[in-house]
Amino acid sequence: MVKIAIIGGSGLDDPQILKDPIIKEVDNKYGQPSSSLTCGEIDGVEVVILARHGKDHGIMPTKVNFLANIHALKEEGCTHVLAATAVGSLREEIKPGNLVFPSQFIDFTRHRNLTFFTDHVVHTPMSQPYDLKLTDILCQVCKECGFAYNRDVAVITIEGPRFSTKAESHMFRAWGADIINMSTCPEVILANEMGIPYQTIAMSTDYDCWKENEEPVTYEMVMQRMHENAEKVKTLLVKAIPRII
Secondary structure: EEEEEEEOOOOOOOHHHHHEEEEEEEEEOOOOOOEEEEEEEEEEEEEEEEOOOOOOOOOOOOOOHHHHHHHHHHHHOOOEEEEEEEEEEEOOOOOOOOOOEEEEEEOOOOOOOOOOOOOOOEEEEEEOOOHHHHHHHHHHHHHHOOOOOOEEEEEEOOOOOOOHHHHHHHHHHHHOEEEOOOOOHHHHHHHHHHHHOOEEEEEEEEEEEOOOOOOOHHHHHHHHHHHHHHHHHHHHOHHHHHHHH
């Protein structure tokens, strides 16, 4: 039986996309806090919404560590993970407002809570071959909905949320990155740890500051784009999830 976990904030932790949502607390065997999950259905498919690791959202009032989230999704028997994150574009062809489906992560974080990353660059392939089918389904729905999208790109994750400097942006491009994550992205490790099909939906908010002679991107601009894209992603999820069965 398919049970899909949705991870993400910025409007994605919205119980209104589910039929008959209920809040469930899953005790964490690693100690408190527990994980708060919103459970329900989309067109007959069981769905679990879990807000992003380490963030406070309306349906998950407590901060939950990474291991607690893994434990919660294992306890729920989730078979797939779909995670959304906001990103800035490092390449001009990836326009603000596009939805992006990465195939590779380049990690540049100096510290990640309860994970094995240290101060160096790590290339993290997506869970193969599971993401390929999910990518095809999500891209097909984007076409049907008229959403602009890019696929098979590399995202660099940095400590955030923040904007990179011009020097960093050029360095990230030299490493082969196409987009820059505005928050840490432990879902890649989560999916690999659980060994289940996985895909990230990266919401391109605005150009990063590599672009010369451009008006600086403000926090307000990014937040407006993020919420607009979150509405697209919710539409995408509602249409795509029944096809994953």
